[in-house]
Amino acid sequence: MVNVRIFVTYKQSVFDPQGETIKDAIHSLGHDEVTAVKVGKFFDVTLDTNEDEVATAVKEIDDQLLVNFNMETYTYQVMEEA
Amino acid sequence: MVNVRIFVTYKQSVFDPQGETIKDAIHSLGHDEVTAVKVGKFFDVTLDTNEDEVATAVKEIDDQLLVNFNMETYTYQVMEEA
DSSP: OEEEEEEEEEOTTSOOHHHHHHHHHHHHTTOTTEEEEEEEEEEEEEESSOGGGHHHHHHHHIIIIIOOTTTEEEEEEEEEEO | OEEEEEEEEEOTTSOOHHHHHHHHHHHHTTOTTEEEEEEEEEEEEEESSOGGGHHHHHHHHIIIIIOOTTTEEEEEEEEEEO
């Protein structure tokens, strides 16, 4: 079993209105030290496979399902292997 | 400057229908080795402060804004200090 965390974010060039709104809300709480907020999604995926096959599986799943490559990009990290 | 990544997820006891739906979709792609999918949000927050003050700020921001403690829980990690 391999646990993978896939992070999906807007590309740097894409404006993140939700992040800007949250930053404003944080400022209104008095936390003016916050200078930037970016929002993203993550997917904790458990695979019954070995670590060698994870990269291929994650790429296929992201390409075909999880990521809108027009606006988004992804990274992932292997959390643990049990 | 400190960069913090805050992860917000459903509590273990709360059913995650989006994760279940994505798992089914992944299976229909042929990736039957995927046994579980959990979905979460993350927030990349940049704070113009030092690391000592991060824990207090993150707790306040999460308590007052980002987390619905009825259904959700959070963790965070300091990504880097510049």
